[in-house]
Amino acid sequence: MTKKTGPPTVGQPFxxxxxxxxxxxxxxxxxYIHRHLLFGKQYPSKLKVEPADVQKTSIVLEPGSxxxxxxxxxxxxxxxxxxxxxxxxAFLPWDGTxxxxxxxxxxxxxxxxxxxxxxxxxxYLDPNSWSNLTDFPPSKISLSDLCPPGxxx
Amino acid sequence: xxxxxxxxxxxxxxxxxxxxxxYRRSWRSASPLRKLEIIALGIGxxxxxxxxxxxxxxxxxxxxNFQADQRPHIAPVSYSISIR
Numbered sequence: 001m002t003k004k005t006g007p008p009t010v011g012q013p014f015x016x017x018x019x020x021x022x023x024x025x026x027x028x029x030x031x032y033i034h035r036h037l038l039f040g041k042q043y044p045s046k047l048k049v050e051p052a053d054v055q056k057t058s059i060v061l062e063p064g065s066x067x068x069x070x071x072x073x074x075x076x077x078x079x080x081x082x083x084x085x086x087x088x089x090a091f092l093p094w095d096g097t098x099x100x101x102x103x104x105x106x107x108x109x110x111x112x113x114x115x116x117x118x119x120x121x122x123x124y125l126d127p128n129s130w131s132n133l134t135d136f137p138p139s140k141i142s143l144s145d146l147c148p149p150g151x152x153x
Numbered sequence: 154x155x156x157x158x159x160x161x162x163x164x165x166x167x168x169x170x171x172x173x174x175x176y177r178r179s180w181r182s183a184s185p186l187r188k189l190e191i192i193a194l195g196i197g198x199x200x201x202x203x204x205x206x207x208x209x210x211x212x213x214x215x216x217x218n219f220q221a222d223q224r225p226h227i228a229p230v231s232y233s234i235s236i237r
Contacts, residue, residue, distance in 0.1 A: 005233045015235035024226030031227065061227060071235055106227045112220060118227050130232045152224075 007127050008074075008100070013091035015073040016102040018120060022061040028108035028116070031059040034082065035072035035104035035120065040097025044139040046078070052148035053107060061108070072102050100124035103136070105146045117147035 008014040016037050022028050032053050038046055061068055074092045075081050081090055094100075103121045110116065121133035121143045135142040147153055174182070183191070 006236055008234055009236060012236065017233050017235050018229050019231040019233075020227055021230045022225055023228050025223045026225050028225035028227050061225070063225065067230065102232060108225060108227055110220065110223075110225055114220065114224075116225065116227075118229070120229055122229070122232050124232075124234065127234060 005127065008094045008124075010096040011093050013074045013093050015071040016100070016124070017069050017071045018102065018104075020061070020068045020070065020106060022063045022065065024063055026063060026110055028061040029110070030056040031061050031068075031106060031108045032057050033070050033104065033106050035070050035102065036078040036082075037072040037074050037100070037102050038078060039074065039100045040095055042078075043099055043101050044136055044141075047101075047103070047136055047139055047141060048079070049141060049145050050079070050105075072104065098124075101133070101136070103133070103146065105148075107148065107151060115148075115151045117151035117153055119143045119146040119153065121146070 005017075016035075018035060020033070032055075034050055038044075072078070073081075073086055074094060075086060075090045076092045077090075081087075101121070101123050103119075105120060106118045108116050121136065123131045123133055125131055133143060144153055180188070180191075
């Protein structure tokens with residue numbers, strides 16, 4: 001997947017790149033990103049809340065440091081493939097249907113080991129505008145439900 | 154007669170230094186000055202524990218406020234479509 005931006009093309013897989021920044025005052029440690037993309041009939045039937053992560057990453061995001069970019073790609077099973085490498089047969093071409101939803105969460109810790117979480121949820125409107133979501137109708141899942149229990153949002 | 158016997162027993166117990174006295178009997182047998190000392194000691198201990206509790210709670214609140222103020226906060230700042 002190249003980094004060209006623009007509207008998705010029917011018959012081609014696509015991705016949604018999320019730019020993340022640490023707007024706080026201290027280092028975010030063990031940054032763990034989940035990002036998913038659903039479109040058309042996949043939504044909301046395939047929308048689900050993922051369980052808390054067992055593993056920890058070594059990713060660190062300093063306050064004021066350059067943004068971190070992460071891309072969710074259109075695949076047949078968004079929960080199966082979250083790595084950078086996506087096999088060709090796993091891609092799911094866009095069929096031209098809406099909505100296009102990107103969602104997920106970023107969990108991280110501070111120096112004291114306190115767990116924080118930022119839920120992600122946005123709907124694509126056009127290449128220049130996105131709608132930040134607070135819930136995912138008609139499902140009963142709200143944005144804050146994407147975070148694991150006990151994490152400060 | 155019965156009362157005399159009980160008084161004698163109580164007096165006998167009170168005069169036995171080796172046997173442990175109950176708190177009630179110790180309190181009864183204490184002089185007014187000793188009682189005042191014990192009350193003052195109790196009040197002092199309560200004030201001390203109260204001060205300790207307030208200090209510990211204040212320190213915890215300071216720590217929580219500091220952590221909330223200094224916390225990391227990762228936020229999405231933009232979204233964009235990537236195509237082939």
